[in-house]
Amino acid sequence: MYHKKRFSQDYIIEKFTMGKIPMTEAFNKFFNYHELNIEERNENRYFREERSLELNIVEKKEKNQEDREKLNKLLEEMDSLIGLEEVKKIIREYIAFIKVQQLRERYQLKTSPVVMHMIFKGNPGTGKTTMARIIGKIFNEIGYLQGGELIEAERADLVGEYIGHTAQKTKKLLERALGGVLFIDEAYSLARGGEKDFGKESIDTIVKAMEDYKDKLIIILAGYRDEMNFFLRTNPGLASRFAIQIDFPDYTIDELVQIANLMYKEREYILDEKSKHYIYRILSEIRYKEIINGNARTVRNLVERSIRQHARRIIKQKNISKKDLIYITKEDLIGEEGNNEKMPCNRDA
Amino acid sequence: MKKCLVTGMPNVGKTSFVINFAEYMGVKELKLHVKQVAGYTAINNYSLDEARRKLISVKDNATKEVQLIKLEIAKGKSIKELQLIDSCGLSDGIHPDEEVRLAMARTLKLIRDTEFILHIIDINNIKKDKKDRDILLPVDRLILDYASLEKRYAILANKMDLSCAELNFKLLKNHLRDIIVIPISSLYKEGFKEVKKMVLSYV
Numbered sequence: 344m345y346h347k348k349r350f351s352q353d354y355i356i357e358k359f360t361m362g363k364i365p366m367t368e369a370f371n372k373f374f375n376y377h378e379l380n381i382e383e384r385n386e387n388r389y390f391r392e393e394r395s396l397e398l399n400i401v402e403k404k405e406k407n408q409e410d411r412e413k414l415n416k417l418l419e420e421m422d423s424l425i426g427l428e429e430v431k432k433i434i435r436e437y438i439a440f441i442k443v444q445q446l447r448e449r450y451q452l453k454t455s456p457v458v459m460h461m462i463f464k465g466n467p468g469t470g471k472t473t474m475a476r477i478i479g480k481i482f483n484e485i486g487y488l489q490g491g492e493l494i495e496a497e498r499a500d501l502v503g504e505y506i507g508h509t510a511q512k513t514k515k516l517l518e519r520a521l522g523g524v525l526f527i528d529e530a531y532s533l534a535r536g537g538e539k540d541f542g543k544e545s546i547d548t549i550v551k552a553m554e555d556y557k558d559k560l561i562i563i564l565a566g567y568r569d570e571m572n573f574f575l576r577t578n579p580g581l582a583s584r585f586a587i588q589i590d591f592p593d594y595t596i597d598e599l600v601q602i603a604n605l606m607y608k609e610r611e612y613i614l615d616e617k618s619k620h621y622i623y624r625i626l627s628e629i630r631y632k633e634i635i636n637g638n639a640r641t642v643r644n645l646v647e648r649s650i651r652q653h654a655r656r657i658i659k660q661k662n663i664s665k666k667d668l669i670y671i672t673k674e675d676l677i678g679e680e681g682n683n684e685k686m687p688c689n690r691d692a
Numbered sequence: 693m694k695k696c697l698v699t700g701m702p703n704v705g706k707t708s709f710v711i712n713f714a715e716y717m718g719v720k721e722l723k724l725h726v727k728q729v730a731g732y733t734a735i736n737n738y739s740l741d742e743a744r745r746k747l748i749s750v751k752d753n754a755t756k757e758v759q760l761i762k763l764e765i766a767k768g769k770s771i772k773e774l775q776l777i778d779s780c781g782l783s784d785g786i787h788p789d790e791e792v793r794l795a796m797a798r799t800l801k802l803i804r805d806t807e808f809i810l811h812i813i814d815i816n817n818i819k820k821d822k823k824d825r826d827i828l829l830p831v832d833r834l835i836l837d838y839a840s841l842e843k844r845y846a847i848l849a850n851k852m853d854l855s856c857a858e859l860n861f862k863l864l865k866n867h868l869r870d871i872i873v874i875p876i877s878s879l880y881k882e883g884f885k886e887v888k889k890m891v892l893s894y895v
Binding site: 352356360364365366367369370373665666 | 793
């Protein structure tokens with residue numbers, strides 16, 4: 344990353360003439376231009392993995408093709424999320440597992456029930472909700488769920504005001520979520536009030552529903568790591584019922600930079616050479632100060648603010664070219680002087 | 693002197709465009725400056741027919757050297773010079789021949805250093821079957837993305853004389869709204885008027 348530009352360009356040319364990298368890669372790297380071009384390296388990965396399964400299926404080939412393309416797109420969407428390798432691996436495992444179960448059913452072999460309830464532990468902004476949404480779509484696509492909607496809920500949606508009200512309220516919500524994913528954020532708050540709190544009633548209802556609607560509903564409980572661990576300890580049956588417990592680790596700084604690049608790419612902006620290095624600096628400084636807040640959401644705020652700054656800077660120019668409209672410079676990241684929008688490092692680099 | 697690079701994928705008609713365009717611009721005898729690998733420039737003289745016979749080939753990557761043609765263009769009362777640079781075509785993947793790879797690397801450097809790029813696309817060679825995907829081939833897309841942003845740039849849609857070209861041209865035009873696309877047929881010298889206009893605006 345810190346090579347001199349010319350040097351690295353010569354290096355790429357050399358690699359290309361030696362026949363080590365293909366044209367497209369050489370072109371992208373040579374012009375330092377890979378941000379806007381869609382990388383297709385994840386394409387067809389799923390095909391390869393699943394081919395052994397496909398051999399058995401002869402009928403309904405065309406429909407399968409269509410379905411698989413949809414599924415591929417969803418998996419691509421999942422792969423485009425940065426980091427979270429463990430989660431992706433687990434999801435792939437379960438997709439394969441469910442598919443095998445479906446195939447076994449077709450040949451009238453014994454099948455084992457698939458229970459997909461999950462617990463997500465991690466700090467805010469580590470991708471829990473995003474992942475839940477994609478999971479809903481994927482399992483809807485392979486036919487495990489019907490409807491596939493993600494319903495987000497929190498304590499207030501589940502717990503009622505008087506005795507007997509909570510169970511009804513929770514049940515209603517569960518029925519609404521049937522065929523989809525029920526995502527309960529900050530689930531530990533259900534156990535916070537102690538013995539007499541209505542939250543307990545809600546938990547009991549949920550636990551019962553998990554048994555009743557085993558294969559019609561995915562319940563995901565999410566929250567901070569320590570609080571969730573405490574929550575699981577309060578109700579001994581709970582931990583064993585959630586087979587899948589996934590940790591969402593904090594992003595590393597490299598991953599945060601990748602996320603920032605991706606966000607710019609989605610919005611069709613590019614960081615120029617200087618700001619590319621500078622964003623590293625900003626993010627590591629944020630991370631150093633406040634671990635909990637230094638995650639994807641912070642990056643999004645940073646990106647959005649820099650885009651606003653970019654607009655403010657650009658509008659003053661006389662001639663605005665396409666290039667100006669695309670490139671984000673270091674000044675945009677720093678922000679304007681006297682702009683007190685909580686800038687992490689106004690000092691010069 | 694202004695330079696203009698003619699680039700594109702192999703076998704789209706770069707060399708034939710250069711020769712025929714030179715003829716269209718009034719060149720009687722072709723003085724081809726060929727840059728040798730050793731560093732010096734050789735000047736090869738061809739008559740136009742001879743050039744067509746010797747330089748244009750049906751094979752991929754027939755042109756390996758960087759070939760320059762100097763054009764004199766009358767603009768108003770003054771005469772401007774323009775170097776038309778013909779280069780090796782860029783193909784996807786890793787080419788088995790090292791010589792060709794070297795030539796492609798030279799083209800890459802030329803793309804970086806030249807201000808004015810004419811990108812030739814074989815109009816019959818665009819993807820039509822998938823709806824939402826890109827209709828350009830990956831290498832073409834790369835050149836377009838880079839050059840349309842950084843350089844003065846136009847796409848020449850070659851081989852317009854073939855039968856299904858009209859349809860494809862409409863597709864392409866719809867797809868690339870903010871980019872200059874000129875339909876030409878370098879074999880029959882059609883559409884050169886627009887190219888000349890474009891070149892004149894540059895020199």
